Structure formats: C-alpha cells, structure tokens
Amino acid sequence: MLFSESWLRRFVNPPINTEELTHRLTMAGLEVEEVQPAAPAFSQIVVGEITSIAQHPDADRLRVCQVDDGSGQSLQIVCGAPNAAQGIKVPVARIGAELPGGMKISPVKMRGVESFGMLCSARELGLSEDHEGLLVLSAQCENGMDLRQALDLDDQIIEIKLTPNRADCLSVLGVARELAALTGEPLHMPAYEPVAVSIPDTLPVKVQDADLCGRFAGRVIKGVNARAVTPDWMRQRLARSGQRPISALVDISNYVMLELGRPTHVFDLQHVNQGLEVRWAVAGEKLELLSGVEVVLDADVGVIASNGVPCSMAGIMGGEDSAVTLDTQDIYLEAAFWWPEAIMGRARRYKFSSDASHRFERGVDFASIPEHLERVTALILEICGGQAGPVDDQVVQLPQRPSVSMRLARCQRVLGIKLEQAEVAAIFTSLGLGFSYTDDTFHVTPPSYRFDLNIEEDLIEEVARIYGFERIPDLPPVAAAQMCIDAEGLRGPHALRAALAAQDYQEVINFSFVQEDWETKICGNADPIRLLNPIASQLAVMRSSLIPSLIANIEHNAKRRQPRVRVFELGRVFMRDQHVVDGPLTVAHVNQPNRIAAAAWGGVVAEQWGQADRHVDFYDVKRDLENLLGVHAASTRYEPTEHPALHPGRSAKVMLHGKEIGLIGELHPQWLSTFDLNKAPVVFELDMAAIAQQQVVQAQGFSKQPVVVRDLAVWVESGVQYQSLRNTIEQVIAQQEQAAIIKDVQLFDVWRESPDATEKSLALRFWLQDHDSTLEDARVDACMQLILQQLMQQHQAKVRA
Known part of the structure; x- marks a missing residue:
C-alpha cells in the first residue's frame, strides 16, 4: 500500500522524523518496504507568472x-512549449538553478534573443512523464514561492507490506490509528457532518441474500x-498513492477508499432507476465490467442487479452499462458490507483483481458505513455540486463480535x-479496544474494523x-535442558537423503499437483484428487506417485544436452x-503417505578414460536401491510386476x-516418445515409512577359521x-543345525541350451565357515548333500554333470 507522509501526518503528527516513523511502523508489524521522495532533488525553481508573450523574430x-x-x-525567457500563454503560472528555473x-x-542566446532562465515541464522536473507542455500551476500559488513548498515536493511516499490479517x-486512517497508538499522539479524525438533505428522492433496494x-x-x-x-x-x-486520476466522481470514490478504507460505488441513476437487487448471480448470467471484459457469472458470485440484469459484481467491480460518464447528471452512491467469505477468490477466478475486492475479502468496517x-x-457536493437525498441504510445481518479474553499471567508468560x-490497559485504550478487567483477565470487545482479533494469542500479539x-x-x-537422543534404529528423511546423495543423486522438489493424464495414464489412477482452484490448467490434480515428475526433470535436462541425470525426491503423494x-x-x-523415489538416465558413471561408456540399467539402480535400504536389503525380495x-x-x-513397499523398473517404451527421450530411465519408488525403522546391527566376533567355498x-x-x-x-x-555353517550363497551363472529350452542351469556358490573349528571335507559334503536333497524334493532339481 502506498501513501504520502504528509497525508498521514494530517491524521496524526508525532514529533519524529521519517526514518523513526517508518521504523516504528515496521516494528509494529506494518513492514515498510520502501520510502521514496515525492520529487527528485532540484533547487532555485520557483513559481512564476507569464505576464506577456511574443513570437520569436x-x-x-x-x-x-x-x-x-x-x-x-x-x-x-525564450520558450518553445505549445501551451505557453499569458496569465498562466508555471515553474521557473532561475539562473543558477x-x-x-x-x-x-x-x-543563453536562442536564435539571437537572450534568455535568462527556463520554464519547466513536469518531465523536466522529474514529477511525471508528461512533456507535452509546461507544468501549469494553480492560480493560488504566489509568484516567487519555492516550487518544492508550493507543491509539497519534500513529501515522502511510503510503501508498506501488510499481512492478510x-x-x-x-487506509491512511488505519495506519494513522496504529501510529497514534505507538506514539501516544492524538488522532485527528475526519469530519462526518451529515450533509443537508435537499431532495426526497430515494431508490428502492432489496437485499435478497x-x-x-x-x-x-x-x-x-x-x-x-x-x-x-x-x-x-x-x-x-x-x-x-499509486492511483491515476480519472474523473471527479471516480476520483472522490477512490480517495475515500484510500483515506478511510471504504470502497464505494457510484451508479448512473438513469441506468438503475428501476431499483436494485442484491443477490447471488444466476449461473450463466453475463456482465461487462468497467475494465471492458465480459464475464460469465457463477452461482456463487454476488451481484447488484437492476431490473433483473446484473450491473455490478458485488464488492469487486462495477459494470460498464451503469458506470458514470462525463455526461452523468444524477447518481446513486452506494456503500455496503459484503461478507468476506462471499468475496474471497472470486476476482482471482476471473483472473483479475481490484482494490475493492482486496479489501472486502479481508474484512471492511461494517459499523461506520453511514x-x-x-x-x-460532502466531497461530491463540494466538488461537483448537486442535491442529496436521504440515506437509505438497510442493516440485514452483521457479524457478531464476541469478547476475547486474555489472561494477564498468560500474556506475561x-x-x-x-x-x-x-500498562496493558493503556495499550488496549490506545488501540481503541473496549475492555473490562476481572479475575486477572482482560475481556476485550474487538471493534468493527478489526477482523483479526479472535483468540487470546491475537491480544497478546x-x-x-x-x-x-x-x-x-x-x-x-x-x-x-535434557538432550533428546534419536532412536538408533530410526532413519529419518535427512539420513535417506544423505544415502542417495552419496550415490551421486541430486534432490529435486516438484509440485504436488500434476497433469491429469500423468495420473490416469502413467500412474493408472482412474480417480485422482482434483484441485478446486488450480494455479495452472495443466496442474489440475494431486500426484499419487513421484515418478512422472522425476521423468519430467530428466526430460528437461536432456533437452539441455545433459548426458547424465540422476535425481531423487522425497515427498507426499495423495490417494x-x-x-x-x-x-x-x-x-x-485422503491418504498422504511419504514416498522416496529416484530416477537414473545416461551413463553409469560420468564420462572418463578408465571405464567404457554404458547406459544405466536395471541392475545398476537395483544396487543403489539396496544401498539405500541398508540392513533391510538382506530381507528384501523382488518379484516381477x-x-x-x-x-x-x-x-x-x-x-x-x-509386504510390498515399492517398485523398481525401466520406463515403459510408450512413454519414451511422450517425454522425448532416446533411452529409457530406470526408476524406483518406496514407501518411506516402511524403511524408516530398522533393526540395530548386532556386533559379532570374526571367526579365525578358514572359509570353504563350494x-x-x-x-x-x-x-x-x-x-x-x-x-x-x-x-x-x-x-537344520548341520547347515548353519553356510554363511552366504550367491547365484553366479544361468545357462540354457537354447532360448526355448524347458530347463535351465543355475550355478550357486556357497561360503561355509565354522566359528570354532576348521571344517573337514566330510562335514562340508554332508551339508551340501542336505541342501541338494531339499532342492531335489521341493523343486525337482537335478545335479548338473
């Protein structure tokens, strides 16, 4: 929000400079983002009057x-401005300015005629971009008055960043209330004297909702x-304040909105003389807004209608048909309290915003409307003239403002x-908060303009x-203080991230909302969770898998000539x-489990001289997965799916x-063309909760006996x-205790006589060791025979000669 310091000081004028003023506002929660002078520096420029003018010879x-x-x-002074005329007052830059x-x-001499100064335009003074002619000043300005004083150019423009609450x-009044409370200076409220009612005319208005x-x-x-x-x-x-002057009636409405925080709307009475209806729109109704855009209204959008036709989006923007013009003679001036819930998000739905909706969706004072x-x-009559009719004030349903209690002891704690x-009572009084105090507790009644005071913590703030x-x-x-020791068997998100990062994977963070066809086609999710208000049309549903986004990350990098991509993500999915x-x-x-997923594409290792280039395959990523699993790897099994x-x-x-905890595999060939990839990435995705807990490794002594390999x-x-x-x-x-000496088993060969053979040969390697004694051949042979018998009985295995 922008406003000038001089305007603010008309409401409250503490004896502090601009720097101290902005610091106090910032420390009170009204963050001052920027302070700029109203005009750039210049000197010896005064108000002058052109007393006569003649053509240059x-x-x-x-x-x-x-x-x-x-x-x-x-x-x-020689001047070339087209609007230079006798009798006007303009900025004059004297010699030395x-x-x-x-x-x-x-x-200087200009074409032989001496010139002792310069008449200035607004652009030459840095006041605006207007350079069509001289800056014409008010006739009330005294000749010789310093221009900075005449136009209040030593003013400062303050921009504050407000939180939504x-x-x-x-409004300037709202900031002034805060400044008065912070400094203890009196607050000068604007006059609200009722104007003289000189005509009996009224307009029938019916509030239906x-x-x-x-x-x-x-x-x-x-x-x-x-x-x-x-x-x-x-x-x-x-x-x-960042508002472009348009016309007197519009300017007055905008001025009061900035001054008091009260959005109002001015209707051309000729177009609404049948009366007004305040209601929810009928789905499909159309309205051309002041911006020139025609919108199709939904049933949850409020409208002000005349003769059954919408002429304004309630609390958001007026309609073009009922807008005032320079030929308007009779108007209807409206001010209303719109429920914030009825305004929230409506303007964004139609891809625009307005100053009125920005205020109404946050809450506007409902008690000071008259x-x-x-x-x-009063401003309209003063500037535009006219005759005013009586105020028609319809109170339909106002918010209930129950008192909020704050325990003094709780505040202190x-x-x-x-x-x-x-001291606390003085603070509440300075803020204009009515209260009572009983049993060490303040009972505060929030004023009608404070929609942010609802709980005890709000008052403590x-x-x-x-x-x-x-x-x-x-x-x-x-x-x-007592140190909290993490459970030794817990592997939290940071440990899992570190395990993948150590294997040359880079973490990415993607949106939780994705394209709908990713869910329905790639993830096989026929009923994804849809967003009511997506930030983009292609991000319309919540993800049920991390894999499609990782593939999109690979595609993005591949298009930028990255030869090797290894990425992972840890996040929630929604089903x-x-x-x-x-x-x-x-x-x-809605189930929202945490998942961890990774994808690898390109070379197994970065390009180098010591190892031939080879594209990553299933088993490379399976190795990375087993390293991630840690002690779980020994208990993990992989089944085709x-x-x-x-x-x-x-x-x-x-x-x-x-129990199934995830999946691993190579991307389906049909998606390679969709994502424009020449080779298939290998991906895996796991349920994080399933691997977050693990058994603590138990240390055991090493056997000094030799290992037998069979x-x-x-x-x-x-x-x-x-x-x-x-x-x-x-x-x-x-x-079988007899087989306990087997310490490890590995498959090292698979062989078939032909691709369509009915049998295959599996070659297994066994590592055998006893902790206390050296193994004898007889004991090893008996153990191996026991294993063979079980394989023959349960799998009809035959020894390969």
Missing part, C-alpha cells in the same frame, strides 16, 4: 516570454457536474516480561506490538482412501518381509525362479 516554434518570478524584475540529472541553468490498515450482504446503504444525488475538475490536493494524494457515506457525499495491569518488540529482553530460557478420518495431520478419505509406467519384463515390486550347479524347470531356491536354502539353514 527568427523561429516559428519559439516565443519570448516576460515572466514575473516574484523578484520584482521581469525575466525574459540545478535540475534533476545535474543540468544547471545559465544565461491487517485489513484495517489498508443475507449471506452475501450484511448491510447496504445508499443515497440519490441529483444535478452533479461530472465534468468538474478534481482539486489539485486530491489529485496529488491519489497520484502519490458516516463514510456522508464523507463521500508468553512475552517473558512482567507487565502490569495498568497486540500487547507485544505496541509495547515494542525491541523492548522485550533477549534472555535465554532457564530450564533443565483416495475411505478409511482415513479427519485428524490433526490427516484429511478425511506390471505397472503402466514401467517396461513389462523389466520391472519388479519390492517386497520387505512379505559350487553347486543344478538343472530346474525354466519357470522356477532363483528366489524360490534361495528361500528353500535359507529355510534349511534356519532349521
């Missing part, structure tokens, strides 16, 4: 002006001069300072703001689940203790999986 576009600069002597940019004025400070409009007030004003010139003081304040209406009316009851955050001592807490109920961290019917995103035959589900090759049916043989061997080791 040798130049068609130049004229010789005689100027009264208040010095008592007429200055001869310095303009913005460093230009100095000295006597402080709608009461979206109380959940849209809680209060509606308006009055008829006839005989206004819409072509009246907006006063310079008002135009100046509007310009310094007074503010009188203020607007939260802030860490000993505050007396009288008010006390801290006005007391001064910088006055609160920075003391360390006095408490018996429908009827068993989930509402809770502190849950939403009904099918998934819409993965290559059939080159993908598997990851099983841990018999190989066993067997024929089995082609459909028999190695994992089933491995399960049988592990079962024998666990159940």
